[in-house]
Structure formats: structure tokens, C-alpha cells
Amino acid sequence: MLSYISWERHYFLFQPYGLAAAVPAVSLAGNLVGGVVFGAGMAIAGTCPGTVIAGIGQGNIDYLTAGFTGFIAGSFIFGVFFKFFLGITMAGFIGNVTLSDITGLNPWLFIDVICATAICFYIISSWKARNISIL
Numbered sequence: 001m002l003s004y005i006s007w008e009r010h011y012f013l014f015q016p017y018g019l020a021a022a023v024p025a026v027s028l029a030g031n032l033v034g035g036v037v038f039g040a041g042m043a044i045a046g047t048c049p050g051t052v053i054a055g056i057g058q059g060n061i062d063y064l065t066a067g068f069t070g071f072i073a074g075s076f077i078f079g080v081f082f083k084f085f086l087g088i089t090m091a092g093f094i095g096n097v098t099l100s101d102i103t104g105l106n107p108w109l110f111i112d113v114i115c116a117t118a119i120c121f122y123i124i125s126s127w128k129a130r131n132i133s134i135l
Contacts, residue, residue, distance in 0.1 A: 025096050030089030045070055 042048055045067060047055075052071075055063030078085060100107040 026094050027089050027093030028094060030092070032092075033085075041070065041074065042110050 045052065047063075047067070049067075049071075052063050052067030056068060060092075065106065097108055
């Protein structure tokens with residue numbers, strides 16, 4: 001979430017001066033299929049890829065066997081079926097758009113809402129952590 005906020009903030013600050021990189025192209029089908037495959041992989045592994053790498057770095061054998069094997073198998077499957085996946089990623093291609101382009105709303109509104117949500121979650125979680133009684 002913070003990387004999105006950082007990207008949005010920098011993009012809309014520096015875009016008028018030609019100092020920001022272009023918005024990446026959006027493919028609805030590619031994002032949908034990629035999200036489903038990524039989510040299914042996380043559910044099967046029971047952890048996120050970053051945690052797998054950290055666990056391997058700590059020397060946890062269970063992360064090394066299941067997680068790293070999954071990385072290698074997924075890379076192999078992607079390589080074998082690359083043309084198939086390329087066709088999916090190009091379906092539903094809508095070009096270089098942002099949420100602001102789609103909704104017509106000010107981009108700073110999205111940044112403000114995301115920041116306010118993050119602050120609210122922090123406050124609520126801090127409050128709940130202080131009020132938990134250990135039996």
C-alpha cells in the first residue's frame with residue numbers, strides 16, 4: 001500500500017514536468033488471471049513469497065523444500081506456456097490508465113483515502129493491542 005501511495009504521489013507531482021515514468025499499461029484479463037494464480041499459489045503454500053525468501057534466508061528447511069520448489073516449478077510452467085500466458089495478458093488491454101482517468105476524480109483523493117485508511121487501521125490495531133487481556 002505504501003509503495004502505491006509513493007508511486008501515485010511522485011507520479012502526479014513530477015508528471016507535468018516530464019520527470020515521471022509513464023503509467024504502466026493495464027490488461028484486465030492479465031491482472032485477473034495473474035491475481036488468481038498468485039493468490040492460489042499463496043493459499044497452497046500457506047505463506048507469501050516474501051516470507052518464503054526470508055524463511056530460506058533463516059535456514060528453515062520447510063520453506064526451502066516447499067517454497068523454493070514452488071518457485072522453480074512455477075517458473076518452469078510459465079516458461080513452457082509463455083505464449084499461452086502472453087495471449088491472456090493481452091486480452092482486455094485498456095492501455096495506460098489510472099484510477100483517476102477511469103473515475104474522473106482528483107488523484108490526490110485516492111492518496112488521501114489510502115493514507116486515512118492506513119492511519120485508521122494503525123489506531124484501531126494499537127487500541128486493540130492495549131486492551132487485550134491475557135488470561
